[in-house]
Amino acid sequence: MAVPGARPPDLPDLVRAQDRLTFIYLEKCSIHREANAITATEERGVMRIPAASLGALLLGPGTTVTQQAMLLMAESGSTVVWVGEEGVRYYAHGRSLSHSSRLLEAQARLMSNQSSRLRVAREMYAMRFPGEDTSGLTIQQLRGREGSRIRRAYRDHSNRTGVPWSRRDYDVAVFEASDPVNQALSAANTSLYGVVHSVIVALGCSPGLGFVHTGHARSFVYDIADLYKAELTIPLAFDLAAEAPFDIGSAARRALRDQFRGGAFLDRCVRDIRRLLLPDDGEEDATSGENIVYLWDGAQQNVAGATAYGTDG
Known part of the structure; x- marks a missing residue:
C-alpha cells in the first residue's frame, strides 16, 4: 500500500x-x-x-x-x-537530522556514571583553558576557575572598549530593563543557544542530558554554548555597546551570524560534541548511516530488527 x-x-x-x-x-x-x-x-x-x-x-x-x-x-x-x-x-524546537542513536547512547552512558561524567566535565573545562592541566581538579575547583575566567573576560573587555560593567543582570520578561551590554549578551547568547541546540538535535543527542549543567531540558545546550561565550558573545556585546546601535538586540544577532559564517562554527561545534562523546571515533560523520532499527540482545550485542525470532509452538 x-x-x-x-x-x-x-x-x-x-x-x-x-x-x-x-x-x-x-x-x-x-x-x-x-x-x-x-x-x-x-x-x-x-x-x-x-x-x-x-x-x-x-x-x-x-x-x-x-x-x-x-x-x-x-x-x-x-x-x-x-x-x-x-x-x-x-x-x-523541531526534529533531529540523524537516524543513528550512537551519540545519544554514548551521552547517556557517560552522563549516568559519576566517574565518566566528571571526565567529560573536565574535558569541557580543558577546552576553555588551553595549555592547562584539569585532570586532577574537582568539579568545584573547575567551576571556581571558570567563574574567575569569565569575570576577567568581562573586566578586560570593559577596559578595552571603555564600556562600564558591573555584573550580569537581566530580566527575561523586560528586555529593555537591562543595560546595553546585558541586552546584547542576552540576544547573542539566545542566538548561540539556538544554533547549538540545532546541532545537538541534528546529531541525535539529548539537549537535556548535561554534564556541568543539570536539571533543565537544555542542560547540554548550555554546556556546549559555554565553550564559546568568552570567545564570541562577550567581546561582541561590549563592542556593540560601545557602538550604541539603535536596536542592539537585532545588531547582536546579525553580528553573531556574520561571525558564524566566517568561522565555520557548525563544523567546530559538531567536532567538539563528537570529541566529548565519542573521542575514539575519529572524523566519522555521526549523522551518517542507514535507517536501521536493531534489537538489544544483552550486554553490548545487537541483532537485526524486522525479523521473526523463535519457532511456532
Whole structure:
C-alpha cells in the first residue's frame, strides 16, 4: 500500500549539520513553502530561504507558518525554534537530522556514571583553558576557575572598549530593563543557544542530558554554548555597546551570524560534541548511516530488527 504524501529525502541527500547555515531569525511575517525553499513574506516583499542548508530557523512574535513549510523543514532535517521577542525566550524546537542513536547512547552512558561524567566535565573545562592541566581538579575547583575566567573576560573587555560593567543582570520578561551590554549578551547568547541546540538535535543527542549543567531540558545546550561565550558573545556585546546601535538586540544577532559564517562554527561545534562523546571515533560523520532499527540482545550485542525470532509452538 502506497504511503500518502511526498516522500522524504534520503539521509545521504541532506546537507551535513556542519556544512549548513547557522540560523535565521524571523518575526512579523508569513512563512510558506515554494518548491524546496522557505519563503518569508512581509510588507517589504518576499525572502526565499534554502531549507536544506539551514541549521536553525528562529520564529519570533508575529510569525505564521504553514503546514507545508514545516513539512519541508522536517524533511530537510532543519530545526525550527519558537522564541519570544528579540529571541530572548525559548518555547519549542523541531526534529533531529540523524537516524543513528550512537551519540545519544554514548551521552547517556557517560552522563549516568559519576566517574565518566566528571571526565567529560573536565574535558569541557580543558577546552576553555588551553595549555592547562584539569585532570586532577574537582568539579568545584573547575567551576571556581571558570567563574574567575569569565569575570576577567568581562573586566578586560570593559577596559578595552571603555564600556562600564558591573555584573550580569537581566530580566527575561523586560528586555529593555537591562543595560546595553546585558541586552546584547542576552540576544547573542539566545542566538548561540539556538544554533547549538540545532546541532545537538541534528546529531541525535539529548539537549537535556548535561554534564556541568543539570536539571533543565537544555542542560547540554548550555554546556556546549559555554565553550564559546568568552570567545564570541562577550567581546561582541561590549563592542556593540560601545557602538550604541539603535536596536542592539537585532545588531547582536546579525553580528553573531556574520561571525558564524566566517568561522565555520557548525563544523567546530559538531567536532567538539563528537570529541566529548565519542573521542575514539575519529572524523566519522555521526549523522551518517542507514535507517536501521536493531534489537538489544544483552550486554553490548545487537541483532537485526524486522525479523521473526523463535519457532511456532
